Amino acid sequence: MGVTCVCQVPVSEGKSVQQTVDTLHKKLEQLGAVKQGNFWVDCETYHATGNATGQPSKLLYVMHNSETPLSCMALFEGGPGLSADANFDVLMVKLKSHFQNAKGHKVESRGCRYRYCDFLVKIGTVAMSSSARGISVEVEYCACVIPGDCWNLMKEFMQSFLGSNTPELPTVFTSKPEGLSVPVDCMDTMSQYLELFSRVRKQQVLPGSGVR
Amino acid sequence: MEAPPVSVMPVTGGAINMMEYLLQGSVLDQSLESLLHRLRGLCDNMEPESFADHELVYLLKGQQGNPFLLRARRSLLHPPAPWHLRYLGQPEVGDKSRLALVRNCVDVSASHSLPEVLNEMGFRMDHEFVAKGQMFRKGAMKVVVSKLSRVLVPGNTENTEPLSLSYLVELSVLAPAGQDTVSEDMRSFAEQLKPLVHLEKIDPKRLM
Numbered sequence: 001m002g003v004t005c006v007c008q009v010p011v012s013e014g015k016s017v018q019q020t021v022d023t024l025h026k027k028l029e030q031l032g033a034v035k036q037g038n039f040w041v042d043c044e045t046y047h048a049t050g051n052a053t054g055q056p057s058k059l060l061y062v063m064h065n066s067e068t069p070l071s072c073m074a075l076f077e078g079g080p081g082l083s084a085d086a087n088f089d090v091l092m093v094k095l096k097s098h099f100q101n102a103k104g105h106k107v108e109s110r111g112c113r114y115r116y117c118d119f120l121v122k123i124g125t126v127a128m129s130s131s132a133r134g135i136s137v138e139v140e141y142c143a144c145v146i147p148g149d150c151w152n153l154m155k156e157f158m159q160s161f162l163g164s165n166t167p168e169l170p171t172v173f174t175s176k177p178e179g180l181s182v183p184v185d186c187m188d189t190m191s192q193y194l195e196l197f198s199r200v201r202k203q204q205v206l207p208g209s210g211v212r
Numbered sequence: 213m214e215a216p217p218v219s220v221m222p223v224t225g226g227a228i229n230m231m232e233y234l235l236q237g238s239v240l241d242q243s244l245e246s247l248l249h250r251l252r253g254l255c256d257n258m259e260p261e262s263f264a265d266h267e268l269v270y271l272l273k274g275q276q277g278n279p280f281l282l283r284a285r286r287s288l289l290h291p292p293a294p295w296h297l298r299y300l301g302q303p304e305v306g307d308k309s310r311l312a313l314v315r316n317c318v319d320v321s322a323s324h325s326l327p328e329v330l331n332e333m334g335f336r337m338d339h340e341f342v343a344k345g346q347m348f349r350k351g352a353m354k355v356v357v358s359k360l361s362r363v364l365v366p367g368n369t370e371n372t373e374p375l376s377l378s379y380l381v382e383l384s385v386l387a388p389a390g391q392d393t394v395s396e397d398m399r400s401f402a403e404q405l406k407p408l409v410h411l412e413k414i415d416p417k418r419l420m
Contacts, residue, residue, distance in 0.1 A: 048334055049275070060333060080328040084297070087320045094299055094318060098274050098334075 001067070002118075002142040003150055003184050005158070006192035007167035008126075008199065009135045017125055017132040024123050024137070025112065027161040033116035039066045039124065041136075041190075042108035043197050046092065046099040060099060062092060063190050073190045077198065081187045104129060107197040109136045118143040119157055126200050133200045136193070137162065147173040148180030171195075232300065232317035233385045233394050235402055237411040238378040244357070247381070247408045248346065251355060254404055255348040263358075264288040264344040266369050268327065270335035282335065284326055288342070288369060294321045303415060311395035313413045317386060342372050345379065352394075353401060356382045381409050 012020045029035075042064050048057040063073045072088040075081040082088075092099060109124030120140040125132050139158055144150040151169055158166045172191045173180055239247050252260065265285050272280040283298045301316030327337075345358030358380050361372035383402060385394050402411040 058332065074329060076329070076332050079332055080325050082322055082325050082329040084320050084322040087318055088322070091297070091299055091318050091320055094301075095272075095280065097277075098272055098280055 001184075001186065001189075002120075002140050002144055003147050003154065004138055004140040004189040004192070005154060005167060005170055006136060006138045006189065006196055007162075007165070008196050009137050009162065009165050011135065017135060021111065021123055021125060021135055024135075024161065025114075028114045028116070028121060028123075031116060031161060033114040033119075033121060035112055036115045036120075037113050038111065039113045039122045040108060040110040041065050041124065041193050042106065043194060045102040045105040047102060049098060049100050061194055062089070063193065065186070065190065065193075068186060071186070073187065075187070075190060075194055077194065081191065083186055105201065107133075107201060109193070109197075111136075116157075119154075121161075126197065128201065133203060134196075136196055138189070138193075140189075145183040146181055147184060151180070229389045230317050230319070230386050231304075231389050231391075232315050233312040233387065233398060234315070234413075235312050235383040235398055235411040236414050237381045237409045238376075239357075239381060239409050240378050243408065244379055247357065247379075247405070250405065250408055251348045251357070254401075255350045255355065258349070260346040260348050262289070262344075262346050264342065266340065266342050266363075268340045269338045270330050271338045272333070272335045281338075282330065284322075284330065294323060295326045296320075297322050297326060303417075311399045311413065313415065314395070316389075319386075337366075340366070341375070342369050343380075350401065351397075352385050352387065353398060354384050356380075356384070358382075381411065383411050 009020070009024070011017055012023065015023075025035075044062045046060040046062060048060070058076055058079070061075045061077070063075065065071070065073070070086050071083055072086055073081060073083050074088060092101070105128075107126060107128045109126045111122060111124035114121045114123070118141060120138075120142060122136075122138040122140075124136045124138070126134040126136050139154060141150050141154050141157075147169070155166060169180075170188075170192055172188050172195075173184075176182055248260070264287070266288055267283055267285045270282045270284060272282075274280065281300070283300070285296045285298070287293045297320040299316075299318040299320075304314040304316075340363050342361045342363060343358040344361070345356060348355040348357075360375045360380060362375050363369060364371045364373055383398055385398060387394050405411060
């Protein structure tokens with residue numbers, strides 16, 4: 001796995017989510033990218049029950065990524081994260097009296113996976129309770145694991161199909177105390193998706209997004 | 213770079229319920245060599261695996277009922293290896309399990325941020341210990357002979373003190389629920405270890 005950058009692309013004026021996604025697919029195909037299967041990333045929210053102090057309890061996010069089908073990631077927003085094997089989901093079922101699954105808060109991004117030389121581009125429709133809420137774009141440069149070494153190249157590549165929607169260097173890399181020369185891991189990707197999903201959850205429902 | 217098969221769904225929602233069948237006993241330090249000698253003869257033909265693990269026991273106190281217990285274990289011999297998190301349920305009661313202790317078991321491999329995340333979830337470390345010993349295998353059965361030591365300064369695994377003058381011997385099998393022949397196979401293997409060690413079903417509740 002390489003350095004990943006996850007960003008949200010706004011829906012084009014006067015177009016639907018699906019139409020904007022189709023436009024992005026066309027741009028990638030024109031560049032010469034080849035479709036290579038599908039992907040999904042999902043995020044479930046758990047909140048701790050039995051909080052005696054009356055303070056709002058911390059939220060635990062349990063995420064899965066189709067790129068790592070046998071793993072499960074557990075994160076706290078702005079806090080520590082854990083990557084574990086798929087049995088962690090079974091453990092959360094055992095913990096159900098202490099951690100409740102807020103089923104209505106499940107967010108997932110599903111879509112196509114494109115490969116362009118050493119880049120992997122995943123365009124996903126972000127949905128919550130079966131209604132499309134936005135578009136996620138993940139660009140992975142598989143040949144490098146150090147963000148500082150390849151960010152300029154990634155940015156240039158993203159500009160060729162995202163144009164003005166190209167994001168800045170993700171804060172998950174800039175906020176690391178050791179800086180940009182530290183190798184990435186899967187938690188960096190999942191933290192970016194978590195940020196995007198949290199933003200999407202707070203947004204209002206898009207007009208005309210309907211049921212997928 | 214090919215897409216992993218999306219149709220392969222990870223195990224979720226308790227679809228596979230693994231049970232741990234357990235028999236326990238102990239031997240005094242001076243009898244250890246004879247036991248190891250017999251185990252080397254009886255078990256599958258391989259050098260027994262030595263291990264040195266540091267186990268931390270975490271408790272989550274809920275509003276009602278017993279606290280939820282999780283065991284987090286890491287290897288002192290292979291520091292980069294992932295942590296091993298284990299949940300053990302209440303022992304099953306019933307005639308079927310009269311030969312061995314049967315408990316629901318969930319094993320999770322986790323990254324090194326496990327203690328931080330458990331603390332953030334509300335778990336608090338209750339106690340920790342170091343276990344050093346050897347592991348033997350016979351088919352699906354696992355025999356672990358270990359020396360348990362108390363950690364004198366929290367977090368410092370160099371400075372330990374043995375808990376007793378004996379070694380703990382555990383015979384266990386991990387199998388899906390409903391396999392009745394497992395405890396019989398375990399009992400016949402345990403017979404072969406007598407009189408060096410007497411393995412029996414020890415109900416943890418009786419010790420509290």
